[in-house]
Amino acid sequence: MTRHRLRRAIDVATAALAEAGIDSARTDAELLAAHLTGSERGRLATMDPPAADFFRRYDEAVAARSRRIPLQHLTGTAAFGPLELHVGPGVFIPRPETEALLEWAAAQHLTGYPVIVDLCTGSGALAVALADRWPNARVIAVDDDAAALAYARRNSEGTAVEVMQADVTVPGLLAELAGTVDLVVSNPPYIPAGAELEPEVAEHDPTHALFGGPDGMAVIGPIAALAGGWLKPGGLVVIEHDDTTSRQTVETIDRTGRFTAITAHRDLAGRPRFVTARRTEESA
Numbered sequence: 046m047t048r049h050r051l052r053r054a055i056d057v058a059t060a061a062l063a064e065a066g067i068d069s070a071r072t073d074a075e076l077l078a079a080h081l082t083g084s085e086r087g088r089l090a091t092m093d094p095p096a097a098d099f100f101r102r103y104d105e106a107v108a109a110r111s112r113r114i115p116l117q118h119l120t121g122t123a124a125f126g127p128l129e130l131h132v133g134p135g136v137f138i139p140r141p142e143t144e145a146l147l148e149w150a151a152a153q154h155l156t157g158y159p160v161i162v163d164l165c166t167g168s169g170a171l172a173v174a175l176a177d178r179w180p181n182a183r184v185i186a187v188d189d190d191a192a193a194l195a196y197a198r199r200n201s202e203g204t205a206v207e208v209m210q211a212d213v214t215v216p217g218l219l220a221e222l223a224g225t226v227d228l229v230v231s232n233p234p235y236i237p238a239g240a241e242l243e244p245e246v247a248e249h250d251p252t253h254a255l256f257g258g259p260d261g262m263a264v265i266g267p268i269a270a271l272a273g274g275w276l277k278p279g280g281l282v283v284i285e286h287d288d289t290t291s292r293q294t295v296e297t298i299d300r301t302g303r304f305t306a307i308t309a310h311r312d313l314a315g316r317p318r319f320v321t322a323r324r325t326e327e328s329a
């Protein structure tokens with residue numbers, strides 16, 4: 046009986062979320078139910094009846110999601126590749142699109158004790174995933190925002206990630222890294238000013254995490270310059286960008302005069318998503 050009630054509640058929630066304009070209504074309805082029952086989504090159909098106050102808490106969570114509060118703020122976590130990260134108000138929610146960048150980075154051949162830098166780390170998503178991938182690596186995660194850094198520290202507990210507060214647009218930052226870094230990764234703020242966004246993004250992701258100046262390139266330029274200075278000859282950089290700025294990102298990296306093999310990549314949906322490059326062998 047109560048199991049039927051759970052199924053009915055999920056159906057009603059799905060309809061309410063669809064009515065609120067949420068494309069992933071059924072998924073979200075099930076994930077909220079799974080979160081509140083402490084179960085897995087795939088076990089909802091067969092699990093024991095939920096506790097007495099479940100239905101009231103579920104209604105509240107569905108109402109909050111209908112107001113377009115991000116699902117991840119209601120569950121307190123976001124999936125990113127193999128990781129489940131803590132997230133909440135004040136930090137950018139890691140996106141599935143960035144998993145394409147992660148897959149590219151994780152497939153590179155780094156040997157020994159590589160040095161990896163994640164610029165604009167937010168929740169620490171890329172840094173923590175790469176520290177998992179290369180347990181021998183020194184991984185430095187940089188962000189300038191205190192709220193983001195608190196999440197990055199929490200998510201990187203028990204890993205070798207070094208979390209650092211700094212503004213990546215400052216020329217000459219961490220000059221002591223010159224010529225020592227194997228891989229620089231970044232998913233920086235890159236949305237051109239004025240772009241229209243879904244309510245979850247516009248109202249709940251920090252503005253500072255989203256926008257990269259009038260053309261979306263304000264932070265990408267300084268990152269390319271820092272990477273050019275830090276990377277060893279043959280070292281690699283990968284930068285995510287807006288789907289309208291692939292060419293500008295290629296040109297920005299090229300203008301540093303320090304990279305070869307500059308390559309534009311698309312994500313699984315076929316949209317231009319990130320650019321990779323290799324530091325030239327001669328130390329310019």
Ligand SMILES: C[S@@+](CC[C@H](N)C(=O)[O-])C[C@H]1O[C@@H](n2cnc3c(N)ncnc32)[C@H](O)[C@@H]1O
Binds near residue numbers: 139232
């Ligand atoms: C799009 S979010 C990406 C977070 C994370 N890399 C991810 O993929 O989930 C961009 C991050 O850049 C940080 N940021 C913005 N401008 C910055 C700057 N000038 N220096 C350092 N971090 C910056 C923001 O605080 C935010 O956490």
